[in-house]
Amino acid sequence: MTTSLPATVDPKAIQQVLDGRWAHVRKDVPYDVEFRARTKSGGYRWLRARGRSVRDGAGRAVRVAGSVSDVRERRQASNRLFSKIDDVSLPLDEICEGVITTDADGNVTFANAAAEKLTGWKLDEAKGKPLSVVCELIDEACNARASDPVERALRRQDEYQVPRGVLLGCRRRAW
Numbered sequence: 001m002t003t004s005l006p007a008t009v010d011p012k013a014i015q016q017v018l019d020g021r022w023a024h025v026r027k028d029v030p031y032d033v034e035f036r037a038r039t040k041s042g043g044y045r046w047l048r049a050r051g052r053s054v055r056d057g058a059g060r061a062v063r064v065a066g067s068v069s070d071v072r073e074r075r076q077a078s079n080r081l082f083s084k085i086d087d088v089s090l091p092l093d094e095i096c097e098g099v100i101t102t103d104a105d106g107n108v109t110f111a112n113a114a115a116e117k118l119t120g121w122k123l124d125e126a127k128g129k130p131l132s133v134v135c136e137l138i139d140e141a142c143n144a145r146a147s148d149p150v151e152r153a154l155r156r157q158d159e160y161q162v163p164r165g166v167l168l169g170c171r172r173r174a175w
Contacts, residue, residue, distance in 0.1 A: 010036035010044060017049070024053065025061045034071060046072045078104040106131050106151050120171030136169035137162065 013035035024031035031051040051066025098115035137146040
């Protein structure tokens with residue numbers, strides 16, 4: 001007997017996996033999700049699920065085909081790279097531009113003073129939070145949350161340029 005994929009997904013990631021599947025089937029958003037899944041031995045392993053659907057004349061998904069691959073080694077290499085970047089001693093607080101660094105999962109590891117002013121988040125509050133929480137991007141045309149370019153770049157491992165009309169939302173706080 002085989003176990004269904006959602007039953008093995010780390011409880012912290014199940015919503016991301018289900019939301020990605022729903023967005024693909026309902027809105028034809030590309031399905032490409034990384035998550036931890038429990039192995040038969042009880043440990044966890046990083047997996048990447050990718051899929052495409054075949055649609056009927058009305059645009060409804062009638063069949064989905066995809067793959068699940070083990071990405072543990074790539075994630076470990078990425079984590080090693082990020083840890084080396086964090087070890088580099090740079091005078092980032094002296095730069096006038098906002099600089100925020102993240103780990104391989106997109107969680108904030110550093111923000112300089114300019115970034116704190118731009119986002120409204122102090123480093124000690126932002127550290128460990130997803131960058132999409134600290135840097136809330138707003139689509140100016142519809143005043144709705146824009147897609148997260150960092151998450152997309154990390155997931156696809158490529159460069160992504162934020163489209164025109166996307167603004168950085170600043171957390172309201174008294175300094």
